[in-house]
Structure formats: C-alpha cells, structure tokens
Amino acid sequence: MSNKKIVIPGEVIVSGEKYLPGEGTEKKDNDIVAIMYGLSEETNELVKVIPLSGVYNPRRGNVIIGKVNNVTFNGWIIDITAPNSAFLSLTEVPRYVNKDGLEEVMDIGDMVVAKIWNINKRGIDLSIKSRGLGKIEEGMIVKINSNKVPRVIGKEGSMVNLIKNETRCNITIGQNGLIWISGDKIEDELLAKKAVLFVTEKSFVEGLTDKLKEWFEKENKK
Amino acid sequence: MKTSKLTGDRIKEYLALGKRFDGRKLDEFREITIETGVSKNAEGSARVKMGKTEVIVGIKMNASTPYPDSPDKGNLMVTAELLPLSSSRFELGPPKIESIELARVLDRAIRESKFIELEKLCIKKGEKVWTVFIDIYSINADGNLLDAAGLGIVAALKNSKIPKYDKEKEEVLYGNWSDEKLPLKKEVPLSITIYKIGENLIIDPTQEEEDINDARVTIGSHKGVISSMQKGNSGELSEEEMYNILDMTEKVWKDLFSSMEKYLK
Amino acid sequence: MTIKRFDGRKLDEIRKMSAKVGVVPNADGSAMFSFGDTIAIAAVYGPKKMHPLHMQNPKKGTLRFTYNMLSFSVTDRIRPGPSRRGTEIGKISEWAIDPVLMIDKYPNNVVDVHVNILQANASTRCAGINAGALALAHAGITMKDMVSSVSIGKLDKDLVVDLSKKEEDFEEGEGATDIPMTFTNNGKLTHIQLDGNIKTEQLKEAVKLARKACKEVYEVQKKALKESIK
Numbered sequence: 001m002s003n004k005k006i007v008i009p010g011e012v013i014v015s016g017e018k019y020l021p022g023e024g025t026e027k028k029d030n031d032i033v034a035i036m037y038g039l040s041e042e043t044n045e046l047v048k049v050i051p052l053s054g055v056y057n058p059r060r061g062n063v064i065i066g067k068v069n070n071v072t073f074n075g076w077i078i079d080i081t082a083p084n085s086a087f088l089s090l091t092e093v094p095r096y097v098n099k100d101g102l103e104e105v106m107d108i109g110d111m112v113v114a115k116i117w118n119i120n121k122r123g124i125d126l127s128i129k130s131r132g133l134g135k136i137e138e139g140m141i142v143k144i145n146s147n148k149v150p151r152v153i154g155k156e157g158s159m160v161n162l163i164k165n166e167t168r169c170n171i172t173i174g175q176n177g178l179i180w181i182s183g184d185k186i187e188d189e190l191l192a193k194k195a196v197l198f199v200t201e202k203s204f205v206e207g208l209t210d211k212l213k214e215w216f217e218k219e220n221k222k
Numbered sequence: 223m224k225t226s227k228l229t230g231d232r233i234k235e236y237l238a239l240g241k242r243f244d245g246r247k248l249d250e251f252r253e254i255t256i257e258t259g260v261s262k263n264a265e266g267s268a269r270v271k272m273g274k275t276e277v278i279v280g281i282k283m284n285a286s287t288p289y290p291d292s293p294d295k296g297n298l299m300v301t302a303e304l305l306p307l308s309s310s311r312f313e314l315g316p317p318k319i320e321s322i323e324l325a326r327v328l329d330r331a332i333r334e335s336k337f338i339e340l341e342k343l344c345i346k347k348g349e350k351v352w353t354v355f356i357d358i359y360s361i362n363a364d365g366n367l368l369d370a371a372g373l374g375i376v377a378a379l380k381n382s383k384i385p386k387y388d389k390e391k392e393e394v395l396y397g398n399w400s401d402e403k404l405p406l407k408k409e410v411p412l413s414i415t416i417y418k419i420g421e422n423l424i425i426d427p428t429q430e431e432e433d434i435n436d437a438r439v440t441i442g443s444h445k446g447v448i449s450s451m452q453k454g455n456s457g458e459l460s461e462e463e464m465y466n467i468l469d470m471t472e473k474v475w476k477d478l479f480s481s482m483e484k485y486l487k
Numbered sequence: 488m489t490i491k492r493f494d495g496r497k498l499d500e501i502r503k504m505s506a507k508v509g510v511v512p513n514a515d516g517s518a519m520f521s522f523g524d525t526i527a528i529a530a531v532y533g534p535k536k537m538h539p540l541h542m543q544n545p546k547k548g549t550l551r552f553t554y555n556m557l558s559f560s561v562t563d564r565i566r567p568g569p570s571r572r573g574t575e576i577g578k579i580s581e582w583a584i585d586p587v588l589m590i591d592k593y594p595n596n597v598v599d600v601h602v603n604i605l606q607a608n609a610s611t612r613c614a615g616i617n618a619g620a621l622a623l624a625h626a627g628i629t630m631k632d633m634v635s636s637v638s639i640g641k642l643d644k645d646l647v648v649d650l651s652k653k654e655e656d657f658e659e660g661e662g663a664t665d666i667p668m669t670f671t672n673n674g675k676l677t678h679i680q681l682d683g684n685i686k687t688e689q690l691k692e693a694v695k696l697a698r699k700a701c702k703e704v705y706e707v708q709k710k711a712l713k714e715s716i717k
Contacts, residue, residue, distance in 0.1 A: 006713050008633060008713070010630070010631060026631070033631070036624075036629050051627045054516070055535070111227075141228060186235060186239075186241075190243060263559060263560060274512050278605065280558065281559065301558075303567050305603060306532075307603055308513060310513070314553055314601075315569075357559055357564075362513050396563060397562050
C-alpha cells in the first residue's frame with residue numbers, strides 16, 4: 001500500500017484481511033475505510049489517518065499553553081482552544097496559594113504553560129508543578145493549527161531547535177497549537193514567528209529542514 | 223481567542239519603534255483586491271479583500287413611496303450583517319451594536335457626501351422613487367471591517383445599473399437592466415479609520431492589532447472635504463492626537479485613492 | 488416529445504459544478520460549492536462548548552446548521568436576518584448530514600455549520616448541503632461517509648436533473664415538481680422533499696435519477712478535498 005495519500009470520509013483506503021483499523025479509520029468487512037479527511041498512513045499493517053485540520057484534541061500528558069478566562073475560589077479556568085475548557089486547581093501550583101491570593105499568582109488574561117494531568121467527563125485538569133511550567137511573563141504568542149505541531153517540533157526536536165539557534169529565542173510549543181516565543185529583541189521574535197509560519201505553510205514539502213536552513217540564509221542577508 | 227496582554231504589549235513596544243509585526247508602516251494598508259459583479263442578481267456588487275479580511279457588498283433597488291419631506295428624491299438604506307460564518311466571535315441573532323454601528327457610520331459617509339444623486343432617482347414626484355439598498359456582509363473577519371466595507375460600498379455602487387421599470391404596471395423588471403448606471407457624483411467618498419494603540423496611530427489593523435485599540439476615528443471624505451466622522455471605543459484623544467488623526471487621514475486618503483483609482487472609475 | 492431545457496442541457500445533465508475548500512481562513516473548516524449560478528459557502532466552527540447551556544446534550548455532540556441567503560442573492564431583495572424558510576432549511580440540512588456524523592465523543596459540544604447563499608438560481612439548499620458536508624470534512628470532523636445533494640425536477644411530464652430557477656417557475660402542462668434529495672456516497676437517502684405533483688412510479692424513477700446524479704456531485708466534492716493541499 002502506498003503511503004501518505006489524502007483520503008476523505010467514507011473512502012476505502014485499502015482492502016485486505018491482514019489490515020487493522022487505526023485512528024481515523026474503521027473496518028467494514030475487508031475494507032479499511034477512512035472516517036476523517038487527512039493523510040492515510042500504514043505501519044506494520046496498522047492503517048490510520050493523520051488529521052490535516054480540525055480543533056485540538058487534548059490528551060493526558062500534553063503540555064499546552066492557555067489563557068486564564070476566570071478565577072474561581074479554588075483555581076483558574078483556562079481556555080486551551082479545545083472543545084472543553086480546562087481547570088487549574090490551586091493545589092496543582094508548586095507553592096502554597098492563599099485562597100485570597102489567586103489573582104496575584106495569575107489573573108484573567110494571563111498566559112500560562114501547563115500540563116494536562118487528567119481528562120474525564122467533568123473536564124480537563126491542569127498542573128503547573130513541573131519545571132518549565134507556569135505563568136508566562138514576557139514574549140509573544142503565535143497560534144498555529146494543532147495538527148502542524150509535530151512538524152514544527154521536527155524529528156527529535158530538529159526543526160524547533162534549528163529555529164531556536166537561528167533566532168536566539170526561547171520557544172515553548174504547546175500541543176494545542178499555541179507557541180510562546182521570547183527573545184532579547186523583537187526582531188528575533190518576529191523572525192522566529194515567521195519561521196514557524198513558514199514551516200506550517202510548507203508542511204507537506206520533503207526535506208523541510210534543509211529548506212528552512214536556506215530560508216534563514218536568505219532572511220539573514222536582508 | 224482575543225489578543226493576549228502579552229502579545230499586546232509586544233505590539234505596542236514595536237509600534238513605539240514605528241514598526242508592525244507584518245512589516246507594514248503605521249500608515250500602510252494590507253494588500254487590497256476588489257472584484258465587482260460578484261453576485262448576478264444584485265443591481266451591483268463587489269468583493270473586497272484587505273489582507274485576510276473579506277467583505278461582500280450588494281446593491282438592490284426597488285420602487286417605493288418617497289419620504290413626505292423629500293417627495294422627489296430617492297431613498298437610501300444601509301445594513302450590515304457580521305455573519306457567524308466569518309468569525310467565531312459573531313453569533314446568529316438580532317443585529318448587535320458592532321453591525322449596527324458599522325452600517326450607520328458607513329451610511330453617513332455615503333449619505334452626507336451626497337455621493338448617490340438621490341434627486342435623479344425620482345420616478346413620479348410624490349408617488350414613486352427608487353430606494354437604494356446597500357447590504358454589507360462579512361465573509362472573513364481579520365480586522366478593519368469598517369474600511370473594507372467602505373471600499374466595497376463605493377465599488378458596488380460604481381458597478382450598479384438601474385433596473386428597467388414598467389410605468390404602466392408600476393413594476394420593477396428585475397433581472398432586466400437598463401443601460402443607465404446608478405447616478406453618482408464624480409467625487410468618491412472613501413472611509414478611513416485611524417486606530418489609536420497606546421501612544422501610536424495606525425490604519426488597517428489585523429484582528430490581533432484591532433483587539434488592543436484604545437480608540438478609533440472613522441472619517442468619510444473626498445480630497446480633504448470631510449462629510450462624516452465618528453469616534454469609537456472608550457479611549458481618550460488629546461487635541462494634538464486629533465489633529466494628527468486628521469492629517470494622517472488626508473495623507474492615507476491620497477494613497478488609497480491613487481492605488482484604487484482603477485476600480486473607482 | 489421530451490421537454491427542451493431553457494439552457495439547452497440534456498434531461499439528466501447537471502449544471503457546471505465547482506467546489507473549493509478553505510475559503511474562510513478563520514473557520515475550522517470551510518468550503519464553497521456551486522451548481523452553475525447558484526453559489527453557496529459554508530464555514531464550520533467546532534467542536535466547541537455548546538451555548539446556550541440548556542441545549543447541551545450530555546450524551547453526545549450536537550450538529551447545528553444555519554442557512555441564510557444574502558439579501559441580494561435573488562432578484563427580489565430579501566430583508567437581512569433570519570427567516571422561517573431559512574430556519575426550516577437549516578433543520579433539513581442538519582438531518583441530511585447527521586446520519587454520517589460521528590460526534591458521540593463530544594458530549595456537551597456543538598459543531599456549528601453556517602451556510603450562506605451568495606447567488607441563487609434554484610437548488611440553493613442542495614448547494615448548501617454540499618458545501619456544508621465539504622466544510623465538515625475539511626474541519627476534520629469524524630464522518631463515516633460524505634453526503635451529496637441534488638434536485639430532481641419534473642417539467643410537465645419529464646424528469647430533469649438539477650433544476651434552475653426558470654425551470655422551478657415552469658408552468659406549462661403539469662407545471663414543475665421540485666424534489667431535492669441527499670444521498671450518502673454509500674447510497675443511503677438522508678433527505679427528500681417534494682413540491683408539485685407526481686405519480687408514485689415516476690417518483691421512484693426520480694429517486695434513482697438522484698442516486699446517479701449524487702455520485703457526480705460526490706466526485707466534485709472529493710476532488711476539492713484531494714486538491715486542497717498545493
């Protein structure tokens with residue numbers, strides 16, 4: 001079966017008893033049928049569809065970037081651009097927070113890097129107890145489609161590290177598609193933002209890391 | 223998601239250096255494209271794209287009774303719908319203040335400039351006149367719907383032809399146009415909105431920029447003659463800022479007019 | 488003697504169709520679909536939290552479809568704002584697409600589909616459903632199949648595919664009967680309406696005709712999705 005072709009809902013990706021239906025597919029008799037628009041991919045007879053679009057699908061363990069929408073008596077309600085909103089309890093903060101002191105830690109409108117530690121019927125639970133998590137103090141936020149996040153990260157971080165090195169910026173990528181960029185100069189931050197958008201626009205191109213290197217060479221000459 | 227305070231602060235810092243995220247100058251428009259005749263059943267129509275912002279404006283006409291205080295003049299009505307299609311921020315339902323204000327501000331720009339020669343739209347004095355309906359729809363909202371719609375109105379009006387009218391049956395023969403174009407003055411009223419962000423004045427913000435504006439002033443004018451103006455939002459303007467806004471509008475007007483001339487003939 | 492169509496089309500010929508996805512950058516998914524001069528655009532937002540709260544379904548996600556014609560899309564201006572006809576068509580369209588949607592895993596959430604008609608020359612609800620289905624797929628919504636919609640008409644005694652406005656208004660002989668229908672690509676009927684007069688046997692024929700025509704529509708929709716990436 002040839003890999004990576006665009007499939008649409010209801011389309012038969014491949015036929016054969018040996019194939020197993022992975023994410024984005026279902027098995028009908030001997031056919032593996034796509035139940036989502038995306039790129040079909042087969043590994044060891046497991047056939048799945050990689051989404052090209054759509055809203056973020058939160059998963060346990062994901063590091064995300066969100067915005068504080070509300071402060072309640074025991075925590076913060078955070079918009080993580082997912083179908084459901086998320087909650088950060090004051091017990092999931094790495095220091096003691098007084099019940100009257102929540103706004104001082106984080107107020108409405110603040111951006112935060114957090115980890116999803118639980119998802120259940122009631123909602124999504126966040127934590128900022130680990131290193132690298134917490135309120136964002138300075139920088140800018142760029143939003144991309146969450147499906148492009150793996151591309152922007154690259155194999156073992158190769159893509160994002162290239163951008164970090166070329167722009168001297170710190171970059172934190174939320175699995176939900178929000179990216180925090182912070183550098184010493186606004187020009188560096190904007191270059192990093194441009195690079196991120198370049199990768200998302202060209203996400204189907206082969207050898208993208210090399211193309212990005214070329215792109216940086218051109219940009220640096222300007 | 224509205225622009226975060228974080229990004230907003232960066233935008234302001236950068237503006238203080240005379241720069242914007244997308245590399246534009248503070249008084250520069252995004253790329254503008256105008257297509258006319260995009261909806262065949264309309265008397266006239268236009269689609270305007272300003273960066274990623276897209277609006278469609280359509281003109282319809284009907285024969286109706288004149289207002290008692292203007293028995294030989296045509297009527298004008300401007301409405302705007304901010305379609306839920308165009309942004310997750312717009313909901314279906316009765317018009318909200320954003321769409322009402324947009325329509326009314328642009329109505330005044332067209333009406334007060336007397337761009338449409340309403341006195342030439344009389345069919346029978348005291349009994350029948352043409353009513354011109356200008357309907358504005360947002361297709362993708364990415365900031366500055368006001369100016370995009372303002373351009374759309376002018377382009378759509380220039381594209382408009384008067385339908386044939388059967389005097390005996392007193393009926394408009396829709397779909398059957400005369401060769402008569404809608405009577406318009408030569409002087410084209412362009413609407414330009416200046417937005418104040420922190421200490422700086424810019425034009426044509428993206429949604430990200432528009433989210434953090436403190437105040438805005440929309441001015442409808444032709445070559446320095448102002449026929450309508452409205453300040454929106456709750457920020458304050460110093461006298462000097464107001465004068466700067468007026469000067470900026472004149473300069474921007476000239477740039478916009480010359481780049482759009484081919485569409486506005 | 489069979490009828491001659493105003494635009495010279497064969498009885499079973501659909502007007503020139505075109506479709507494109509990604510026409511509304513703000514939306515999670517979007518598409519445009521046209522039958523000749525009838526142009527529909529659709530934008531999808533969601534899944535997202537359903538408001539108002541009392542409409543939330545705690546067991547599964549909800550599809551919400553709105554249909555609205557631009558005031559100048561027709562010859563006689565339509566007053567802007569919601570209309571009863573638009574509300575009904577929205578519901579019919581929702582029912583036409585619901586059977587293929589798999590949004591059980593989104594309880595309390597809604598997927599909003601907004602369809603607007605930019606230019607009307609009959610078969611607007613069919614164009615709307617086609618655009619809506621495309622936009623839903625483009626938005627990455629889980630769907631077990633695509634749906635495609637077309638109108639079948641009876642002009643006097645003859646069946647035709649894809650009615651235009653002139654044909655809708657046809658008054659000679661037995662006049663015009665308008666039958667819009669929607670099929671899944673798998674062949675299941677998810678929507679049928681009828682206005683006019685037609686005998687049972689001929690109606691069965693009309694359904695067969697629609698099934699065939701919908702396959703042609705499907706090809707156009709498929710192409711739009713497959714060519715969505717440059």
